[in-house]
Amino acid sequence: MNSVLREFVMKHALFSHHDHHCSFADFEKNRAEYTHKALLGYAAADLVTAAGPRPLAYAHDDARLEALWPSIRTTGYGRAVVLGCEELFRLEYTPANFAPITEALQASIADKTPAEVYDYFVKEKANIQWVAQDGLFRISNAEPLQTDQYPDYYQFAFRIDDLFAISGPEPLNALERFTGIPVLSLDRLVVSLNAAIDRFRDTGRMNAFKVGIAYLRDLTVTDPPRHEAEQAFSRIRNRKAFYGGNQQNNAAVNQHEARALSDYMLHRLLERADDENIPLQIHTGYLAGNWGSLAGTKASFLIPLFEKYRRVRFDVFHGSWPWTSELGAIAKNYPNVYPDLCWAWTMNPEETERTLCEWLDGVPFNKIFAFGADTGLPWCDVGYATQARRGIARVLEEKVRKGFFSESTAEEVASAIMLKNGEQFYGIT
Numbered sequence: 001m002n003s004v005l006r007e008f009v010m011k012h013a014l015f016s017h018h019d020h021h022c023s024f025a026d027f028e029k030n031r032a033e034y035t036h037k038a039l040l041g042y043a044a045a046d047l048v049t050a051a052g053p054r055p056l057a058y059a060h061d062d063a064r065l066e067a068l069w070p071s072i073r074t075t076g077y078g079r080a081v082v083l084g085c086e087e088l089f090r091l092e093y094t095p096a097n098f099a100p101i102t103e104a105l106q107a108s109i110a111d112k113t114p115a116e117v118y119d120y121f122v123k124e125k126a127n128i129q130w131v132a133q134d135g136l137f138r139i140s141n142a143e144p145l146q147t148d149q150y151p152d153y154y155q156f157a158f159r160i161d162d163l164f165a166i167s168g169p170e171p172l173n174a175l176e177r178f179t180g181i182p183v184l185s186l187d188r189l190v191v192s193l194n195a196a197i198d199r200f201r202d203t204g205r206m207n208a209f210k211v212g213i214a215y216l217r218d219l220t221v222t223d224p225p226r227h228e229a230e231q232a233f234s235r236i237r238n239r240k241a242f243y244g245g246n247q248q249n250n251a252a253v254n255q256h257e258a259r260a261l262s263d264y265m266l267h268r269l270l271e272r273a274d275d276e277n278i279p280l281q282i283h284t285g286y287l288a289g290n291w292g293s294l295a296g297t298k299a300s301f302l303i304p305l306f307e308k309y310r311r312v313r314f315d316v317f318h319g320s321w322p323w324t325s326e327l328g329a330i331a332k333n334y335p336n337v338y339p340d341l342c343w344a345w346t347m348n349p350e351e352t353e354r355t356l357c358e359w360l361d362g363v364p365f366n367k368i369f370a371f372g373a374d375t376g377l378p379w380c381d382v383g384y385a386t387q388a389r390r391g392i393a394r395v396l397e398e399k400v401r402k403g404f405f406s407e408s409t410a411e412e413v414a415s416a417i418m419l420k421n422g423e424q425f426y427g428i429t
């Protein structure tokens with residue numbers, strides 16, 4: 001099918017609500033190493049799934065890829081690799097072509113500075129206008145404020161997950177080192193967190209807070225009284241007391257106490273978001289990789305936060321897949337919730353089409369964010385963007401076919417969910 005609407009969507013610029021691109025320096029460091037395997041992106045996890053619980057030993061990585069690729073080329077992860085490779089190099093991603101693919105990839109980055117490489121793949125080939133980057137603004141990085149390591153159309157989310165999944169003194173020590181403020185009390189910890197945020201905010205490039213704690217703990221967040229958080233704080237400050245004594249007995253108590261401190265600090269972050277109207281991006285749903293615990297990752301666990309922080313704008317990631325319908329209902333109900341399909345097209349393109357179709361029936365379209373590539377290397381954005389555009393086009397064609405949308409309404413919706421909603425949300429004009 002080659003409708004005018006499809007053409008419009010396929011050519012429309014995107015806002016990538018979430019990416020983990022490596023810095024220019026890291027790109028340069030690994031430049032010679034990029035081969036056909038650097039196109040795999042998320043598909044590496046499907047190789048693990050396909051190999052089963054007792055994987056065979058292969059002589060080398062390529063033998064493993066050759067053996068398992070046929071089984072994963074049909075998934076969303078696999079198809080994105082095929083799409084990207086076809087679009088960039090006019091080559092089918094198949095073992096017979098691995099050598100020419102490596103050659104073509106190397107040729108496409110030869111004689112280009114890292115900035116030119118990013119412009120070529122992200123701006124020109126994937127037609128992404130803005131990137132919300134997760135990875136630079138972390139106090140654990142050696143150079144956390146080096147914004148010149150990315151193109152100027154990147155903005156950065158501040159992330160400090162280990163403070164909200166605390167189990168020892170390291171997050172406190174790290175804040176101390178970063179801000180120079182001794183963390184002597186719970187109050188000083190809050191001061192220190194805010195001082196760290198000030199430094200990122202003052203760059204003028206911080207677009208949001210990112211919370212990725214679903215990888216470290218479940219998303220049920222309590223609202224602990226101050227004294228419980230204080231108790232945990234003093235135990236953690238004195239590591240000996242925290243871990244001393246009968247370890248088995250302490251373990252249960254400490255876990256509970258530690259959670260009180262984690263949740264207390266998360267509320268302080270939300271207060272800061274509320275005070276300064278800083279958006280909060282949060283991971284919900286499926287976890288990248290394999291063997292992740294999905295039990296505590298539903299967006300619905302966050303309802304107490306949506307209820308309490310009514311002025312905070314929540315960019316809720318990944319459609320909460322596979323609980324996408326649930327997120328649609330949440331986004332319909334809570335004016336502060338913006339459902340986001342970043343990465344979802346890649347995890348499951350068909351379900352994401354159904355999701356977008358449903359959300360458009362339930363949620364005003366100015367609230368929906370359609371895309372984020374969520375990947376480390378710039379060329380992977382190309383396949384992920386094509387995969388998303390094709391899905392968006394099919395959903396909108398269907399709305400027109402059923403008589404729900406006129407062609408011009410469908411185009412208006414496409415522009416909003418692909419680009420304009422993100423620009424408005426993050427204050428880019």
Ligand SMILES: [Zn+2]
Binds near residue numbers: 018134
């Ligand atoms: Zn991510």
